[in-house]
Amino acid sequence: MESRILHKIHKKLDTKGMDIHLKIDENKIAHLKGKTNNWEEVVEVGLLVGKNRRIKNVVNDLIPKDVEIIKMDKSNLINQGKNIGIIDEVDILIVGGGVIGCGIARELSKFNLNICLVEKEEDISEGTTKANNGMIHPGNAAMPFTLKAKLNVKGNAMYSDWAKELNFTFKRTGSLILANSKEEKKVLNLAYLAGRLNHVPEMRKISGKEAMKIETSIEEEPKLALWTPTTAYVDGYGVTIALAENAATNGVKFYLGTEVVDIIHNNEEVEAVVTNKGIIKAKYIINCAGVYGDDIAEMVGDKFYTIHPRKGGILIFDKSKAGVSRATGTPNTKGSKQSKGGGSQRTVEGNPLWGPSAREIMDKEDLSFTKEDLDYALSVGKKSNPHINKGDLITYFTGLRAADYKEDFIIEKSNKIKGFIHVSGIQSPGLAAAPAISEMVVEIIKKVEGGLKQNLNYNPIRKALIEFRNLSRDQQDRIIKNDSRYGNVICRCETITEGEIIEAINGSIPCTTVDGVKRRTRATMGRCQGGFCGPKILSILAREQNKDITQISQKGHGSYIILKKAREIDLGGESIGTDK
Ligand SMILES: Cc1cc2nc3c(=O)[nH]c(=O)nc-3n(C[C@H](O)[C@H](O)[C@H](O)COP(=O)(O)OP(=O)(O)OC[C@H]3O[C@@H](n4cnc5c(N)ncnc54)[C@H](O)[C@@H]3O)c2cc1C
The missing domain is CATH 3.50.50.60 (FAD/NAD(P)-binding domain)
Structure with a gap:
């Protein structure tokens, strides 16, 4: 089998300058060693080997020429x-x-x-959980007959119960693939076929007119659309x-x-x-x-x-911008076969989101956002959102997909x-x-x-933090009367109060960093990205944890924000972090 696979590699790839050694062990694990010209070739060879149905998996120790891999000494x-x-x-x-x-x-x-x-x-x-599209995919992008496909469709259906019990923000608003050209129709039909094979419920092909009724932001009638109502959105x-x-x-x-x-x-x-x-x-x-x-x-x-990490870059735009209200777009006919290729959608909190890109990288810590990531996300997003511009961008980030071969x-x-x-x-x-x-x-x-004993005290319900911005005026008044800190808005872009930040800090999982507060409350996630509220959050974190402000970090590991105090400011005993 080894020589047959190697023959295929030499036939499919330009292997000039490569030195590839392949061994397949008794458990059908392929072991690759040797040199290639660059990292892309390392991955290409690994994927070709992994494609063989009789191979269980691939340990790929190929390295690009002129690259020395130094393992962290622990x-x-x-x-x-x-x-x-x-x-x-x-x-x-x-x-x-x-x-x-x-x-x-x-x-x-x-x-x-x-x-x-x-x-x-x-x-x-x-x-990676903090840096993704937050889409609860319906299951028509997963390769049929894989574990991925089976668990995707099953997991999607289970989300309604998770959301009910755990009280996180969840919207099941569906998704649309639109097609005009022959190539786009071909990709749409492949998604339809995969969806059928994977038993995606309620999925159907619809006319362009019907698609425009579902997604009112579509400006030009597409020739064909694929509607998957089970697609949902969350924050990972x-x-x-x-x-x-x-x-x-x-x-x-x-x-x-x-x-x-x-x-x-x-x-x-x-x-x-x-x-x-x-x-x-x-x-x-x-x-x-x-x-x-x-x-x-x-x-x-x-x-x-x-x-092998596969990086994806994502763009987030100002909430107030018009655009698609669910994942909507023409399929990516040039995207890599290993990735869904990205498009445009709206996050569960209402921000337009474009991307992700998909690039193979060597370094598991490389979260850099490059021009390539930016250009790719802009190109896929602009198609469905002609009225959103670069100037409406409020943040960008990358995440790493944990891909095997x-x-x-x-x-x-x-x-x-x-x-x-x-x-x-x-x-x-x-x-x-x-x-x-x-x-x-x-x-x-x-x-x-041989079985497990039930935890008789198990409680499936998790109480969510108060979301002041989503309460009625009456409810807001009542809460402020009970605790005036809910009347002190810290993050003005997202309307997040001091009360919510304190609640987050004192939650059942210790929240000690600015990023921790951000993900629990949305403070700093608005247009100004923490420009105004960042220092106030720092003060609240320091006060609540009885720490000095110089000990508060963005995300741990020495990412301190204030390194040294130039001078002390007497706040006259007032609550630090208020506007006083
Ligand atoms: C750009 C992008 C977009 C995506 N979009 C979607 C999407 O829309 N829908 C979807 O379903 N999926 C999406 N995904 C995939 C999804 O994000 C991942 O499948 C999921 O988050 C994986 O979760 P995880 O817990 O396995 O990994 P992670 O979230 O990476 O968690 C692994 C954890 O292990 C910790 N860890 C590692 N080593 C050690 C150690 N030695 N000791 C202690 N801790 C350790 C890490 O710090 C990390 O917190 C996307 C991925 C990317 C990159």
């Missing part, structure tokens, strides 16, 4: 953790506090188990914070700012994780580490896949090490599939354990 942190010693002992330890880790934590909290979640950042939802971080808060209420412990740097095992089963803050013994370790999933798997000697989710127990569970390769539509992924992981553990 030995200091390992020694630090080992010196601290055992800090906890649990049944289940989850690595990673994105939507997947938090979803699994909440699902497992329904059972009588001692669970903890370990997240290297200072807050949950600091990885909103969902994740709600999941984590509910999991915490149901007994899950959260170790934030805690990095898993090694895993102790005896070649048969897992024993403990070593973190920078000590050792945690665990019977099960669930790997939900996003782009670092392969590095965590390597810690137990079961790395049978490589995660089979382009599918990897959700299974380790065949090598008992107690280790892989939840890797969770690229898009990972957010949409999250409820179904969480359920699947619980089923894996139930099967190994």
Whole structure:
């Protein structure tokens, strides 16, 4: 099989200057080694190998010529953790506090188990979960017969219950693909076919006229449209914070700012994780580490896949701008086959959103936003929103898709090490599939354990924070009478009050950073992007946590905002952060 695959690679790609070595082991894992001319070729070769149906997955150690890969040396942190010693002992330890880790934590909290979640950042939802389109895809973009497709459609349907129980903002307003040219119709028909094969409910082809009735911002009648009413919209971080808060209420412990740097095992089963803050013994370790999933798997000697980050850049525009009110656009006929290619939509909070782009990158920490990302997102968005201009842009960001070379989710127990569970390769539509992924992981553990005892105190309901801006005048008056801090508007763009910020800081998951406040309340997310309210939020964070203002960071890891005070200002004992 090796020579046949290599032959195909040489036939399909210009392999001049490449030196590729391929070995396929008894478990059908392909191991690639050697040199290529650049990173794009590393990925292209990996994807070609992964395409072979008989290959289970690909460990791709090809490197571009003239590139030296330096692995981070974690030995200091390992020694630090080992010196601290055992800090906890649990049944289940989850690595990673994105939507997947938090979803699994909440699902497992329904059972009588001692669970903890370990997240290297200072807050949950600091990885890819904070930087995506927030679309609960219907399932017609996923390759038929993949795990992705199955869990996408199932997860989409489960979101209504999640939203009801967890009280996060959720809008099921559907999506439209529009087509005019022959190529666009071809892509639309492929999406329709995939949707049929994946059993996407209620999806149908409609006329351009009907599409214009559904989405009134369409100015020119398209020749054909595909309407998928089950598409929905959320904020990935909103969902994740709600999941984590509910999991915490149901007994899950959260170790934030805690990095898993090694895993102790005896070649048969897992024993403990070593973190920078000590050792945690665990019977099960669930790997939900996003782009670092392969590095965590390597810690137990079961790395049978490589995660290659695929970057996507997104643009967010001023809420007040007209434009599409749901994902609407012509299909991207030139987009890469591995990505849905992006388009334009409106976020669940009402901002026009364009993108994402899709670019293969080497570095798992590279979140730079380049001109290529900007140009791509502008080109796909402008088509459906001719009245929105560059000047209406309020922010931009990138996220990294955790792609493997089979382009599918990897959700299974380790065949090598008992107690280790892989939840890797969770690229898009990972957010949409999250409820179904969480359920699947619980089923894996139930099967190994022969069943799990219910947590009789489990409470599925999470109370949302007060959203002052969405209350009626009467409700606002009543709340202010009870607590005057709700009458002090801190973020004027989004109408976020001091009361809401304090509520967020004192939530069940510690919120210690400016970004943490932002994701829980929307403060700083408006037109001025924190230009006016940023300093006030800093003061409130310092006051509520009894810290000096110089100790408050944007997002942890030394991202301090005020390095040194030039002089003290006497606020006369008034509440710091008010307009007085
Ligand atoms: C541009 C873009 C747009 C997207 N749009 C959509 C969309 O519209 N709909 C959709 O369904 N999906 C979308 N996705 C995909 C979706 O965002 C992901 O599938 C999902 O967020 C993955 O969640 P996760 O929890 O697996 O990963 P992450 O959110 O990355 O979480 C992993 C966590 O693990 C932590 N971690 C890593 N290593 C360690 C360690 N050693 N110790 C402790 N913690 C560790 C990280 O800090 C991180 O918080 C998009 C992705 C991108 C990039």
